[in-house]
Amino acid sequence: MVSPVVTGPDWIAVDWGTTRLRVWAMQGSEVLDNRSSDKGMGSLTPEGFEPALLELVADWLGDRPVPVIACGMVGARTGWVEAEYRPTPCTPLDPLRATRPLVADPRLQVHILPGLSQIDPPDVLRGEETQIAGFLARNPDFEGTLCLPGTHCKWVRIASGMVEGFHTFMTGEVYALLSRQSVLRLTIGDARPDMDSFLEASAQAATNADMAPAGLFPLRAAALLNGLTAEQGAGRLSGLLIGSELAAARPLWSDRRVVIIGAPELSALYAGALTQAGADAHQMDGGELVLAGLTAAASALTRTT
Incomplete structure (x- = not known):
């Protein structure tokens, strides 16, 4: 059961990923309530998005239209409706170029960033632009590189x-496979x-990217012959892959300030490997930045309407 919001929201923030849907009832920048479900983009047909959204927000709606600002895979080609890609260089967000899907409920004014x-x-990215906007809303003078690790890691140059x-x-994704x-x-x-196994392998691969393909099967052999544990094997595999990534991405982080934005455990691996390689690297939890970016988009949209 979801609890009703006492006062209706000015707008609704939506982060719609492949596996999860998160929503916030907002008054300006204040969160009144938040909810989530497992009805991500990957489990829905285009006709299923509006019902999935209404399951979470229907009791937040009154008798007037409410702006809904959405980001993430909801705007993918296989999502609710395909939202455009803005070519770089550009600002991370332009809510005036949001896509408006057709809705049956007139109380919903959906804007997909x-x-x-x-x-x-x-190259393309979708969803991370909102985290980037949230970061820049809090750090407007930042110059350097943002590293957003995940299934697909994004390295983003900011100036x-x-x-x-x-x-x-x-x-x-390669690690998972x-x-x-x-x-x-x-x-x-x-x-x-x-972590010790990870740092050793990442240091080797960061200076010699060929270590990654050459070092994969020895992980199996070491388990059979030398007692390599599953945790040590996971550390070495992560280190080989992330170290190889650092070697290829060196122009993006060498002599630049780097901020790593993502889930704490994965971000800690990147922070450890980058710091060991001599980078000026800092770690930040990305959980709140999506909402900060959506709030910035809602504020910009309000100023122009």
Whole structure:
């Protein structure tokens, strides 16, 4: 059961990912209530998005239209409706270019924020732009690189409040595939990485990216011959992959200030590897930044209407 909001919200913030839906009832920048469900983009057809949203917010709605500001995979090609990609360099958000899906309930005024793109090399991001906007709302003078680790890690160059460009590494997805579907599943499985093993392997791969492909099968052999534990194997696999990523991304973090934004456990691995490699790296929990970015978008939209 969800508890009703005593006072109706001015607007509703929505973070709609592949697996989760999170909503906040907002008055200005104040959170009145928040809820979530497992009805992410990946489990819905286009016709299912409005009912899934109403399941969480219907009792927040009165008899007038309420702006709904949404980010994330809800705007993907396989989402509710495809939102455009804005080409970089650009500001992280432009709510005036949000996409408006058709809705049956007239109380919903849904705005799906656009993602970002670049042509050379080809790349796109969707959802992270709102975290970036939330970070810049709190750190308007930041100059440097943002690292947003996850299934796909985004390295984003920031200057003068603009996203200059970015680069995506599929490191998290590659780790998941190797640890759960390759022969390494017999050694690693779902074990949590041992930090000492991680740092040793990341240092090796950060200076020699060839260590990553060359060092994969020895993890299985070491488990059979040398008693390598699952945690040590997970640490070495993470270190080899993230270290190789750091080697390829060196121009993005060398001699630049780097802020790592993401889930604490994964961000700590990147922070440890970057610091060990000599980077000026700082870690920040990304949980609150999505809401800060959505709030900035709502404020900009209000000023223009």
